[in-house]
Amino acid sequence: MATFQTLPGFREFYPEDLARRNHLFRLWRQTANTFGFAEYDAPVLEPLDLYKAKSGDEIENQLFSFTDKGGREVALRPEMTPTVCRLVGAKANALKRPIKWFSIAEFYRYERMQKGRGRCFFQFNADIFGEPGPEAEIELIALLVQCLCAFGLTDQDFYVRLSDRNLWFYYLEALGLDEARTRGVLGAIDRYEKYGDDAFKGYTETFGPLAPELKTAILDFLQIKSLPALEAKLQTLGGEKLAGRLADWRKLLGALDAMGLARFVEVDLGVVRGLAYYTGFVFEAFDRKGELRALAGGGRYDDLVQKLGGPALPAVGFAIGDMTFALLLEQRGLMPTFVQAPDVYCVIGGEAERQAAFGDIHALRAAGYRVDYPMKELAFGKQFKAATESGAKLALIYGGDELAKGVVKIRDLNQRNEVEVPRAQVAAHVRDFFSGS
RNA sequence: GCGGUCAUAGCUCAGUUGGUUAGAGCACAAGAUUGUGGAUCUUGGGGUCGCGGGUUCGAGUCCCGUUGGCCGCCCCA
Numbered sequence: 265m266a267t268f269q270t271l272p273g274f275r276e277f278y279p280e281d282l283a284r285r286n287h288l289f290r291l292w293r294q295t296a297n298t299f300g301f302a303e304y305d306a307p308v309l310e311p312l313d314l315y316k317a318k319s320g321d322e323i324e325n326q327l328f329s330f331t332d333k334g335g336r337e338v339a340l341r342p343e344m345t346p347t348v349c350r351l352v353g354a355k356a357n358a359l360k361r362p363i364k365w366f367s368i369a370e371f372y373r374y375e376r377m378q379k380g381r382g383r384c385f386f387q388f389n390a391d392i393f394g395e396p397g398p399e400a401e402i403e404l405i406a407l408l409v410q411c412l413c414a415f416g417l418t419d420q421d422f423y424v425r426l427s428d429r430n431l432w433f434y435y436l437e438a439l440g441l442d443e444a445r446t447r448g449v450l451g452a453i454d455r456y457e458k459y460g461d462d463a464f465k466g467y468t469e470t471f472g473p474l475a476p477e478l479k480t481a482i483l484d485f486l487q488i489k490s491l492p493a494l495e496a497k498l499q500t501l502g503g504e505k506l507a508g509r510l511a512d513w514r515k516l517l518g519a520l521d522a523m524g525l526a527r528f529v530e531v532d533l534g535v536v537r538g539l540a541y542y543t544g545f546v547f548e549a550f551d552r553k554g555e556l557r558a559l560a561g562g563g564r565y566d567d568l569v570q571k572l573g574g575p576a577l578p579a580v581g582f583a584i585g586d587m588t589f590a591l592l593l594e595q596r597g598l599m600p601t602f603v604q605a606p607d608v609y610c611v612i613g614g615e616a617e618r619q620a621a622f623g624d625i626h627a628l629r630a631a632g633y634r635v636d637y638p639m640k641e642l643a644f645g646k647q648f649k650a651a652t653e654s655g656a657k658l659a660l661i662y663g664g665d666e667l668a669k670g671v672v673k674i675r676d677l678n679q680r681n682e683v684e685v686p687r688a689q690v691a692a693h694v695r696d697f698f699s700g701s
Numbered sequence: 702g703c704g705g706u707c708a709u710a711g712c713u714c715a716g717u718u719g720g721u722u723a724g725a726g727c728a729c730a731a732g733a734u735u736g737u738g739g740a741u742c743u744u745g746g747g748g749u750c751g752c753g754g755g756u757u758c759g760a761g762u763c764c765c766g767u768u769g770g771c772c773g774c775c776c777c778a
Contacts, residue, residue: 269751272769315778325702326776343778375776376702541778557777583778613736644736652738663736675737682737 273375273383283602285386288586289368291414292388296366299407301390304365306347308372312337314346314572328372328383340372344389345541345565345581346572352393353574362400363393380557380588391581393569398516400580401545401564405520408549408560408582409528412589416598419527422559426547427535428513429563432485434505439481445471449482450536456486457534490531491517516545541565547582551592559592560584605655608694609677610637610662611647617662624660624672624690631691633698652677658697660690 270276277285293303312329329339341347344367352363367389374383390407392400405424412422429450436446448467455463464474474482488494491513498506520529537546546563550556562582569577593599610625612618621637628635636654638647644663651659661673661682672690675682676697685693 269769326778345778371778373777376774377770379772381777537778561778611737643734645734645738648737649739659737661736665736673736677738680738 271383273377275382275384279604280602283604284590284599285586287600287602288415288590289386289388292368292411292584293366295411295414296388296390296407299364299403299410301364301366301407304348304351304367305369306341306344306351306367308341308370309338310341310347312339314350315339315342326373326375328374341369342371342373344369344371344387344583345391345568348389348391348581349569349572349574349579352391352579353569353572353577356393356569356575356577359393361394364390364403365393366390380585380591382587386586387583388586389581389583391579393577393579395580396566396578398512398519398545400578401516401547402519402523404562404580404582405516405529405547406523406525408547408562408584409525411584412549412559415593417592417596420552421592421596422528422549422551424529424547424549425532425535426516426529426545427531427533428509428545429536429542430544431506431509431513432533432536434503434509435485435501436482438501438503438506439478441478449474453482453486453534454536486533488531488533494531512545537561537563541568541571543567545580549584551595555595556588556591559588603655606634606636607656607698608633608635608658608660609651609654609656610635610660611644611651612637612641613644613663613667614641617664617667620667620687621660621662624687627691628694631695633694658694660694 275281296303312327315327327339327342329337332338348365348367352359352365368386369389370384370386372384375381377383388411390404392404405426408424432450432453433446436449441449445467448471452463452467464479467474485497488497494513495510498510517526517529517531520526535546535548537548542563543566544564547561548558549560550558560582562580564578564580566578567576569575569579590599608628610621612621625635625637636656638650642650648659657677659675659677659682661675663673666673666684669684670687671684672687673682673684674690674693674697683693
């Protein structure tokens with residue numbers, strides 16, 4: 265039993281685990297590139313104030329934070345958004361618009377671990393800065409969908425719930441609520457799906473009972489599940505702000521439809537996201553069966569860059585976490601098993617043969633082929649077994665007979681046939697084999 | 702932070718009302734096997750029974766504590 269254990273909630277990646285992780289990263293990166301997003305990275309350790317400024321002191325409970333040797337209050341990053349806002353804010357005027365950036369990075373949160381949640385996890389983050397209209401949301405939701413579809417997931421496996429915090433703000437304003445009450449109601453809406461009427465308890469305790477006609481109006485709004493229903497509702501209210509939001513909704517859903525992605529997206533005003541900094545459209549991706557926690561989440565945060573010391577700069581972004589996503593892929597049988605197989609395995613008779621083999625082994629490796637060989641002398645039978653188990657397609661046989669004749673026997677491990685090739689032509693033969701297959 | 706549950710070999714697990722030196726399968730390694738395939742047989746390495754204390758002639762087994770895993774709640778940037 266090992267004396268030292270991994271810290272709770274932290275993860276170790278043995279080769280098979282890392283292969284799966286890399287698979288996620290590879291396809292995410294590839295997909296982001298096809299959408300024209302540029303990759304960036306940033307420090308894991310940040311000033312604690314970067315997170316305090318955004319969300320208040322109570323966030324500190326879930327931060328890995330400490331005082332460094334220089335007396336600075338620092339924290340391991342719990343998310344990317346503040347960091348990327350700082351990066352973009354610092355050079356905002358020099359960056360070509362639109363700014364489309366993505367990253368794949370590890371984050372840390374000091375919380376109780378659970379299925380799909382640990383104290384460290386990876387996220388794919390994508391953000392667009394400098395675009396105030398729904399064009400940014402169009403691009404990001406399309407990217408989000410493709411980041412999941414790239415793995416073979418379909419609209420049978422997941423969907424994106426789309427909502428709008430500004431719509432709620434304007435709607436509740438039209439109903440006569442002030443800002444504090446509006447936030448209280450949004451909190452209740454966030455919990456309504458889970459708790460039903462109990463979700464309004466917190467609001468009632470702070471502001472007193474909600475007038476029945478107000479509650480009805482709110483629950484009515486919550487029932488809206490389509491654009492036509494939304495249009496019908498808003499027409500009865502009128503108002504410039506709400507009309508503006510409706511135009512954005514039409515544009516966003518129209519574009520997603522034109523991309524053929526409408527089947528992935530559902531209008532669901534019950535999504536408001538707990539995060540205080542969202543200002544417009546918000547969206548979350550879930551598995552269709554509803555068994556897992558959210559796969560991804562994001563939205564518009566037009567005020568955050570400025571709040572963190574940059575210029576006023578509209579922004580939209582989302583993140584996909586690696587843990588829940590990997591669970592979904594495994595459930596659907598879409599997580600491949602990765603074998604790290606060499607192209608060529610060398611079967612070597614003895615010490616003299618080994619010396620001869622080394623020259624070819626190194627030359628083949630330098631030419632880009634994956635070549636492996638047994639480190640110790642082994643009986644031929646064992647070596648052929650090892651060659652088969654390794655998954656190699658070719659075996660190069662360096663035996664006493666071959667050495668004497670100046671040849672190498674090359675065996676096709678799948679076809680089970682072999683040819684003798686002069687030593688000087690081994691590299692050429694291997695190249696022909698792999699370029700032909 | 703709260704509640705439930707579990708912890709024996711690298712993995713999956715047996716282990717009798719508390720009783721000799723804690724077992725199996727898989728995996729790993731060696732041999733049978735000095736020139737041809739995922740087989741078979743034989744053998745081997747590997748354990749402070751999570752950790753600490755208590756009860757007892759005797760604890761993997763019972764009791765208390767603790768650490769860690771899993772599940773749920775809270776939270777979820």
